Amino acid sequence: xTGTTADTQWKFNARYxxxxxxxxxxxxxxxxxxxxxxxxxxxxxxxxxxxxxxxxGSPNPDFVLNRPESQGAEVLVAGHNFGCxxxxxxxxxxxxxxxxxAVVSSTFADIFRGNALGNGLLPIQVSPxxxxxxxxxxxxxxTVKVDLEASTLTLPDGETVSFPVPPFSKYxxxxxxxxxxxxxxxxxxxxxxxxxxxxxxxxxxxGAA
Amino acid sequence: xxxxxxxFEKLWERHLVRPQxxxxxxxxxxxxxxxxxxxxxxxxxxxxxxxxxxxxxQRTIATMDHSTPTTPGGFKAMPVLDQSAQSRxxxxxxxxxxxxxxxxxxxxxxxxxxxxxxVIGPELGLTQPGMTVVCGDSHTSTHGAFGALAFGxxxxxxxxxxxxxxLLQTRPKTLEVRVDGTxxxxxxxxxxxxxxxxxxxxxxxxxxxxxYTGSVIRALSMEERMTVCNMSxxxxxxxxxxxxxxxxxxxxxxxxxxxxxxxxxAAVADWQTLRTDEGATYDQTIVIDxxxxxxxxxxxxxxxxxxxxxxxxxDPDSLGDRSERDSAVKALKYMGLTAGKKxxxxxxxxVFFGSCTNARISDLRDAAQVLRGRHVAPNxxxxxxxxxxxxxxxxxxxxxxxxxxxxxxxxxxxGCSMCIAMNGDQLRxxxxxxxxxxxxxEGRQGSxxxxxxxxxxxxxxxxxxxxxxDPRTLLEVAV
Ligand code: SF4
Numbered sequence: 095x096t097g098t099t100a101d102t103q104w105k106f107n108a109r110y111x112x113x114x115x116x117x118x119x120x121x122x123x124x125x126x127x128x129x130x131x132x133x134x135x136x137x138x139x140x141x142x143x144x145x146x147x148x149x150x151g152s153p154n155p156d157f158v159l160n161r162p163e164s165q166g167a168e169v170l171v172a173g174h175n176f177g178c179x180x181x182x183x184x185x186x187x188x189x190x191x192x193x194x195x196a197v198v199s200s201t202f203a204d205i206f207r208g209n210a211l212g213n214g215l216l217p218i219q220v221s222p223x224x225x226x227x228x229x230x231x232x233x234x235x236x237t238v239k240v241d242l243e244a245s246t247l248t249l250p251d252g253e254t255v256s257f258p259v260p261p262f263s264k265y266x267x268x269x270x271x272x273x274x275x276x277x278x279x280x281x282x283x284x285x286x287x288x289x290x291x292x293x294x295x296x297x298x299x300x301g302a303a
Numbered sequence: 304x305x306x307x308x309x310x311f312e313k314l315w316e317r318h319l320v321r322p323q324x325x326x327x328x329x330x331x332x333x334x335x336x337x338x339x340x341x342x343x344x345x346x347x348x349x350x351x352x353x354x355x356x357x358x359x360x361q362r363t364i365a366t367m368d369h370s371t372p373t374t375p376g377g378f379k380a381m382p383v384l385d386q387s388a389q390s391r392x393x394x395x396x397x398x399x400x401x402x403x404x405x406x407x408x409x410x411x412x413x414x415x416x417x418x419x420x421x422v423i424g425p426e427l428g429l430t431q432p433g434m435t436v437v438c439g440d441s442h443t444s445t446h447g448a449f450g451a452l453a454f455g456x457x458x459x460x461x462x463x464x465x466x467x468x469x470l471l472q473t474r475p476k477t478l479e480v481r482v483d484g485t486x487x488x489x490x491x492x493x494x495x496x497x498x499x500x501x502x503x504x505x506x507x508x509x510x511x512x513x514x515y516t517g518s519v520i521r522a523l524s525m526e527e528r529m530t531v532c533n534m535s536x537x538x539x540x541x542x543x544x545x546x547x548x549x550x551x552x553x554x555x556x557x558x559x560x561x562x563x564x565x566x567x568x569a570a571v572a573d574w575q576t577l578r579t580d581e582g583a584t585y586d587q588t589i590v591i592d593x594x595x596x597x598x599x600x601x602x603x604x605x606x607x608x609x610x611x612x613x614x615x616x617x618d619p620d621s622l623g624d625r626s627e628r629d630s631a632v633k634a635l636k637y638m639g640l641t642a643g644k645k646x647x648x649x650x651x652x653x654v655f656f657g658s659c660t661n662a663r664i665s666d667l668r669d670a671a672q673v674l675r676g677r678h679v680a681p682n683x684x685x686x687x688x689x690x691x692x693x694x695x696x697x698x699x700x701x702x703x704x705x706x707x708x709x710x711x712x713x714x715x716x717x718g719c720s721m722c723i724a725m726n727g728d729q730l731r732x733x734x735x736x737x738x739x740x741x742x743x744x745e746g747r748q749g750s751x752x753x754x755x756x757x758x759x760x761x762x763x764x765x766x767x768x769x770x771x772x773d774p775r776t777l778l779e780v781a782v
Binding site for chain 1 (some may be wrong): 320326328332334335341342355360361362370387390391393397429431439440441455457458459463466468469475506536539541560566605626627629630633723742744745751
């Protein structure tokens with residue numbers, strides 16, 4: 095951990111790793127052959143598996159996550175359109191399992207963004223200029239500061255930029271509640287909707303047999 | 304009179320349980336959820352942990368597809384199950400247990416309706432115009448071909464829909480992709496959508512729902528429309544959709560879950576209103592001249608890196624900004640391809656016919672049209688994996704399996720197979736494949752494997768010649 099004692103779950107200082115690749119797809123974040131798990135945990139060691147390990151299973155020394163200074167870094171900084179492709183939430187579980195608390199990019203794929211927010215892995219969207227600056231300012235010890243409540247990211251040089259977080263996601267994260275609770279609370283409205291939209295449609299219907 | 308609306312707006316408004324507010328997303332009612340083994344186990348665990356039931360099992364259906372064996376006899380025919388097969392089987396067994404416990408109908412391995420989730424929904428008539436359809440799978444966009452709002456979700460959201468039949472969503476923007484003109488012979492729906500992905504780029508439609516319009520789209524069959532909508536996600540779109548018309552109704556009529564009798568008439572009358580009104584506006588529109596399209600093929604490591612088959616591989620130096628150039632250089636290095644050189648004539652190792660993009664009966668007919676009376680080139684492995692058991696039976700009734708087998712191709716059981724390479728069907732490192740699937744990401748079809756995405760016709764031409772080939776040269780149509 096690189097943070098100070100004043101750090102909280104949603105306000106923290108952390109070292110970061112730069113992965114200057116664009117369009118990082120979720121097949122790279124967690125290859126499909128690891129998706130046979132029925133758990134959410136245990137995927138961290140396989141994050142970026144095919145970039146991170148050589149064919150013989152040893153760490154690829156050229157991959158950024160394997161550098162000594164990357165150990166303990168909690169923020170991943172990557173090229174635009176991060177998390178494209180497959181909807182697998184395993185990608186978020188793998189990144190969280192590998193110790194990341196936030197990903198910074200100039201754009202995120204829609205499904206990945208939603209999955210990340212739901213799991214408390216912050217997708218921090220910044221302008222291409224800020225992203226480029228963050229990449230160029232990187233040193234083994236430089237840190238960023240993430241503040242969810244203020245929705246700000248502070249760069250190593252002290253520049254602070256704000257990032258978009260849907261108000262509802264922010265509320266859920268800061269209050270430790272989740273979308274499921276909210277949805278279950280709308281159950282009466284759903285019942286009214288169902289009553290007003292009666293349909294004979296059924297996947298259980300005998301006609302299917 | 305109310306303001307003119309787009310098809311998307313009509314579908315969105317129809318499903319609002321609660322509208323979007325400043326502080327909360329909209330609560331959207333989900334008409335149909337499709338479930339498969341890979342993205343559901345953790346959702347059922349969550350329900351169990353919270354003591355929740357499935358709110359509407361009759362709006363849910365499960366199948367097995369991603370990790371199922373496609374070899375004859377399946378697991379039973381395997382002398383020993385290695386560790387990977389054991390974990391796949393455990394995942395499938397878990398799905399069966401979950402469906403039983405929560406009362407969800409399951410089309411398991413061995414069921415004559417089993418198949419790829421996006422193939423069976425439409426073929427059983429489960430997918431209908433005007434519906435909201437979700438699945439823990441990004442290619443759920445396929446179902447938009449029926450004029451449904453259909454999109455992929457994560458596993459936590461799978462749990463949300465199981466428990467509440469609703470989903471929290473912020474309203475996306477709309478993008479019209481209009482394909483005008485008429486397709487030339489030998490140019491297919493796959494070529495259209497690959498060209499769209501090239502035009503938009505792999506993230507170009509992020510935050511948007513695409514509506515495909517124009518004369519080319521109207522002229523497509525339902526199966527071809529599914530191929531187009533299927534790959535909407537490859538441009539980053541939330542969903543892709545096509546307004547329903549006679550082609551749609553014709554396809555649906557008489558399918559097991561389609562409405563019958565008076566209900567059918569009422570449904571059609573309603574479905575006919577599902578179109579973008581005159582005067583409604585999209586946030587963005589792009590137009591593609593369908594008459595000018597040629598067979599398309601990818602050369603890089605995302606579906607947006609494509610070109611017409613007779614063009615040379617683009618030079619990274621010709622691309623916009625530096626990061627784009629770097630990506631292209633990296634992609635070409637991985638693919639082992641040379642900028643400025645044409646792909647035609649490049650030897651291939653494997654040809655894969657399959658996936659929710661192109662493993663329906665019309666796709667297999669296209670492949671058979673080229674393979675009939677010809678033989679697979681030496682040293683090329685060819686797999687034909689039907690999208691569902693129903694497609695398999697239909698193909699066998701038409702004798703297509705015989706054409707494939709006589710040509711030297713492998714005729715498999717239904718499943719995702721080498722599209723995602725979870726089930727043991729995979730490329731070896733370095734192998735180059737032409738695939739009718741939808742993703743050419745690094746290692747997608749097996750660690751170190753290299754994928755070129757193309758239509759079934761183009762894949763078939765590579766299968767018989769052993770090299771990348773414009774299929775029109777074998778079809779005796781104008782190039
Ligand atoms: S065929 Fe491929 S893309 Fe389609 S659902 Fe299966 S794995 Fe996903």
